[in-house]
Amino acid sequence: MININEVLETNKMIEKENLDVRTITLGISLLDCIDSDLDRLNEKIYNKITTVAKDLVATGEAIEKEFGIPIVNKRISVTPIALIGGSACKTSKDFVTIAKTLDRARKDVGVNFLGGYSALVSKGMTEADELLLRSIPQALAQTELVCSSANLGSTKTGIDMDAVRLMGDIIKETAELTKDNDSIGCSKLVVFCNAPDDNPFMAGAFHGITEADAIINVGVSGPGVVKNALERVRGENFEVLCETIKKTAFKVTRVGQLVAQEASKRLGIPFGIVDLSLAPTPAIGDSVADILCEIGLEYAGAPGTTAALALLNDQVKKGGVMASSYVGGLSGAFIPVSEDQGMIDAVNAGALTLEKLEAMTCVCSVGLDMIAIPGDTKPTTIAGIIADELAIGMVNQKTTAVRIIPVIGKTVGDSAEFGGLLGYAPIMPVNKYSCDAFVNRGGRIPAPIHSFKN
Amino acid sequence: MKKTIITVVGKDTVGIIAKVCTYLAENKVNILDISQTIVDDYFNMMMIADMSKAVKSVSEVSDDLDKLGEEIGVIIKCQREEIFNSMHRL
Secondary structure, eight states, X not given: OOOHHHHHHHHHHHHXXXXXXXXXXXXXXXXXXXXXXXXXXHHHHHHHXXXXXXXXXXXXXXXXXXXXXOEEEEEEEESOHHHHHTTTOSSHHHHHHHHHHHHHXXXXXXXXXEEEEEEEOSSOOOHHHHHHHHHHHHHHHHOSSEEEEEEEEETTTEEEHHHHHHHHHHHHHHHHHTGGGTTGGGGGEEEEESOOTTOOSSSSOOOOTTSOSEEEEEEEEOHHHHHHHHHTTTTOOHHHHHHHHHHHHHHXXXXXXXXXXXXXXXXXXXXXXXXXXXOOOSSTTOXXXXXXXXXXXXXXXXXXXXXXXXXXXXXXXXXXXXXXXXXXXXXXXXXXXXXXXXXXHHHHTTOOOHHHHHHHTTSSSSEEEEEEEETTOXXXXXXXXXXXXXXXXXXXXXXXXXXXXXXXTOOXXXXXXXXXXXXXXXXXXXXXXXXXXXXXXXXXXXXXXXXXXX | OOEXXXXXXXOOOTXXXXXXXXXXXXXXXXXXXXXXXXXXTEEEEEEEEEOTTOSSOHHHHHHHHHHHHHHHTEEEEEEETHHXXXXXXX
């Protein structure tokens, strides 16, 4: 039988160390909504989402209460809209109507984000894909909590550089349209290489076409729990350090697995995956950077950061994999800047640069995340940053992503305020030298060879 | 058996157990086990209770105990046992 110390340990994690289930994300396929008539398509999308997800929030809240574990977000992901709207949408404006429908459905079922205003263009763009990508700035400006993403490359296909170049413009335009709110539109837009079909985390969640009609994916979190566990093994060697992270990750993930199974049972929707993630929030004590400091760095970004992050990420996966029957999504440590007070402190101290963050993304999920850059950064430079990050994913057979915010009207020394879970971010300097000629070549970067690994 | 774990944390005072037990008895919640310990001068009590005959649901009992805790000046939580089992048992 469970003893009092175990009970107190669990409750301490929840109450003092910010242990929570970060999100229950309900993936919904919209493939059966496809129609050549735009009005009918919008109606079908609205009806499907509000039918399948009608009990999501209430169920999440009931589980929260009965188990005493906070479930911070209840969210929805849908099939990439470029596929769904391809037949009905003749212009980018047509696509924007779908974004509005998604936002309305989201609001009516009470979830706080809906992802999947997306296109999968890792090898090339269809006409619909391009229309959707070009509609993103308006879609994000005219909706409240719809998230958009684009998969621009993969290890198997290479990188679609035409789409990368286009996304440089799109990100800039999105920033312009939301410049009154520190270009917050860009915080709802992410580009990927090797995007997973079952990611429950925003802004990159979409319901992949390999998925069933509806599925429950759960993202766990708990940087504070790992940090606190590591405080108890200060000065110990790497073996002890790694074992501690592994055991902690196991416990955290078991809670996610329980919640996922319970939600699946109550909603009558199959359980998909648990995403084993250390996802920080701006709350004090809920920081991945603080774990890196606890491992032994003065600031995140100091020499040793990449190695510390590599071992952290690996141990989280090793501990988590055994705790869950199905693991997927992005699984790993997230290193957003604005959503992590420790990262913000590191940037302000001059310890953490864009280049170091790029290096860190080689060994963890996911990529350059929630990074504010000067508003006058050229679209081609943004495209160059994206190309670099996607190349890391392509060559290393991992997911990488870029969610970068050129904050219009602000520059290095200023700070951007996004509010809530999105936090705030100091504007980081970007390399000033041009990559125009590289980005403007057009075409694709071929898929990499999978032998002669060096 | 529908096991729940009830925890009471707070400053020790007369009648905590009595009040919690009275509430549970009134609502047909059967107590299977009680243990307590003092951590950092705080009174920590854990009860394992069976709610299969309870007249209210886990979340209703949880709300009631929350209010009762406020009256006594302690924190009372009522959680289904599975969360602890999944975390601490293979």
